[in-house]
Amino acid sequence: MLGAPLAPFRNASILAVAAHPDDIESWCAGTLAVAIDAGATVRLLLVTSGDKGSRDPQATPQAVAAMREAEATEAGRRLGLAEVAFLRYPDGEVEDTRELRSALVASIRRWRPEVVFTHDPVHPYPRYTSHRDHRIVGRAVLDAIYPLARDGLSFPELRATGLAPHAVGAVWLFASEQPNRWVDISAGFERKLAARLAHVSQTSDPAALRHSWRQRATGIGAQAGLPLAEAFAVVELD
Numbered sequence: 032m033l034g035a036p037l038a039p040f041r042n043a044s045i046l047a048v049a050a051h052p053d054d055i056e057s058w059c060a061g062t063l064a065v066a067i068d069a070g071a072t073v074r075l076l077l078v079t080s081g082d083k084g085s086r087d088p089q090a091t092p093q094a095v096a097a098m099r100e101a102e103a104t105e106a107g108r109r110l111g112l113a114e115v116a117f118l119r120y121p122d123g124e125v126e127d128t129r130e131l132r133s134a135l136v137a138s139i140r141r142w143r144p145e146v147v148f149t150h151d152p153v154h155p156y157p158r159y160t161s162h163r164d165h166r167i168v169g170r171a172v173l174d175a176i177y178p179l180a181r182d183g184l185s186f187p188e189l190r191a192t193g194l195a196p197h198a199v200g201a202v203w204l205f206a207s208e209q210p211n212r213w214v215d216i217s218a219g220f221e222r223k224l225a226a227r228l229a230h231v232s233q234t235s236d237p238a239a240l241r242h243s244w245r246q247r248a249t250g251i252g253a254q255a256g257l258p259l260a261e262a263f264a265v266v267e268l269d
């Protein structure tokens with residue numbers, strides 16, 4: 032389906048789960064901005080704080096994480112996110128553990144999103160060199176959505192905290208080799224860029240980034256007859 036209607040986003044609760052602080056800007060921030068315009072409440076859960084994301088040999092993981100959390104919080108403010116939360120797993124070392132799945136289930140049951148955005152773990156882009164954290168986070172999020180967050184007997188310890196089971200309606204997988212939905216992000220493109228540029232520590236040449244990101248969004252849009260677009264593999268769970 033080309034040029035997705037905004038109906039799924041209208042006044043929806045949306046949760047984006049990403050491995051690293053600047054992942055959503057690369058893949059879905061334009062769509063999130065458009066969703067916010069349609070009345071959606073969007074929250075972001077970051078599994079790592081990107082603590083390996085520095086080429087400074089003097090940098091410590093703790094200092095890099097603190098800086099990148101501040102940048103992600105500012106990026107979220109620019110996009111209009113309701114909340115940016117951090118699980119603080121070590122960058123590059125995310126494993127698909129019960130502890131991670133429990134943390135994801137707790138977040139899904141707390142925020143009760145109708146739509147979840149995360150990495151495509153089944154057909155990740157780029158095919159052979161996708162980041163390991165992206166694949167593991169995407170897989171763990173899909174498993175947390177179905178069946179773990181939905182089934183009340185999963186993670187019974189969460190019941191004691193008052194978190195009731197929750198069924199997510201759809202998952203929008205980004206960074207996918209096999210997209211089936213394109214979103215016109217013309218109205219959200221400048222906010223996507225502004226959010227990405229809030230990640231100052233990851234930006235050596237803002238002008239070049241602006242140029243290459245417009246080219247990329249134009250190229251994705253050309254696949255669907257849209258001016259500027261992001262693409263997703265959408266999985267409906269209803």
Ligand SMILES: [Zn+2]
Nearest residue numbers: 050051054162
């Ligand atoms: Zn990443």
